[in-house]
Amino acid sequence: MSTKTTYINELEKFENQQATLKGWVYNKREGKSLVFIILRDGTGTCQCIVNQQDVNESVWNAATSLTQESSIIITGKVVEDERSANGYEMHVSDLQVVQIAQDYPITPKDHGIEFLMENRHLWLRSQRQWAIMRVRNEIIYAIHKFFQDRGFIQMDAPIFTGNAVEGTSTLFETNYFDEKAYLTQSGQLYGEAMAMAHGKIYTFGPTFRAEKSKTRRHLTEFWMIEPEVAFNDLDMNMSLAEEMMAFVIDRVLTRRVAELAMLDRDTTYLEKARKHGYPRITYTEAIDILTSDKMRLLLEEMETTRREEEPVLKTEMAEIEKEHGQAKKGRKLQIEKRLKEIRARLDEIEEDLRNIPVWRKSALEKQWGDDLGGSDETLLTMQFDTPIMVYGYPAEIKAFYMKRDPQNDKVALGVDMLAPEGYGEIIGGGQREESLQVLLDRIEEHQLPVEAFKWYLDLRKFGSVPHSGFGLGLERTVAWICGLKHVRETIPFPRMLGRLYP
């Protein structure tokens, strides 16, 4: 294996020269005297052509024996060819088999989600998943770059914690040398301590929630980025959040064009979000929007368009089903694909029609003091075409450490960033309470064990300052930027209800 390796993403440098590629057979098509190998090497894919006349018998036999995902080392001349998908292909002169793969389960055909999740370790090799992981990587890199360029220090909060941070959500309990310990649900409180040491910090790590959520937005293990800044108030916090988000989106749009194209991502909304200046609306304004006549009309319109769409789709379905019988092979595949799309859309419409009355009730009957649910967030974001920031929530529904508005004790200085296109909350944060006495009162009100927060209260005894921060959900951000239906595709090995393998 001492041969110098060339990577597929740098093939243009080797035009009309010999090169050696090492990788896996993504797909193979075979003719009488030609074998077409689609090779993938992690950087991309390249078609390699083995012509029986150009190679000796053992190379030809090796080429014809290849199966999907067999590993090979392949040498040949790199040539430009417009018949090739990425402009270049390889005319093979030598081919060495590293291993012949047996019955690779993920064929280049359709598969259901259950099967794909069971084969997640292999699914990661598929093109869409490959593109998603590269966007995820770009997002991670951009986040680090944004904070590092601004003098933030990355620090790590512990994963084992002795107490539940907010006392609200369900945590994973572990046995820590015969003592109860929980997997962290947030690094925030520790982030505050670290910000008092370094001024501007951010954490970047996994967090865990044991809630039995079965939705497209939830994982039990997910990655969160939590900046915390001393002397920042709520407004400065919101500016930081939107500048970061705009920076990340700009980087992805600039550097991951090919991957977004592979994902068929319509970038209209992303383009609008690459510059900051997102709308900031108060919780009170959000309630007004949700209970407005305009919202009533919007909901009616949603229901009407879905009711009208249904018969149109059913007619199309009947027509192409009729055509299917005598259709040729290629057309048959097209029809089957379209039928699948129609069935999925019809299921969606049915579900929406069931849900719209619930959404309507939730939105139109919303009263000041109620929390905003997932459907409320979606309806709110439909009024805008960039992310929005909703701030100034009722203090009662927020955590004990959140600072209250000095002008209005009922309002907490919290902020959520909601992504457009139905993706909902991607950031939650706010200004923290810096007064020792107020915090002591809140801890008592929330009936939390004051001993557990002794160190946290120390931060208010020794040079307490106003400070703010937020938590960014990495997987939700990836899902939105890639335009994915579910967060399970945004992380290599998702952990969710009932999923611990692979």
Added chain:
RNA sequence: UCCUCGGUAGCUCAAUGGCAGAGCAUGCGGCUGUUAACCGCAGGGUUGCUGGUUCGAGUCCAGCCCGGGGAGCCA
């Protein structure tokens, strides 16, 4: 925990209560600078599990298991 939809060949799906099928994948043969290639032949099944109704159950009923979507909770 609750609501809702589903589980049939390795995969994707079809089958009025009446002989369990198709396409893909696999194997063999043919054809072609092929693009999810194509054509022919072949092998491949405990219809999620347990029980019930019935002359007869993939289909109907009950319970359980597993999965999809949603509520709550949140990033």
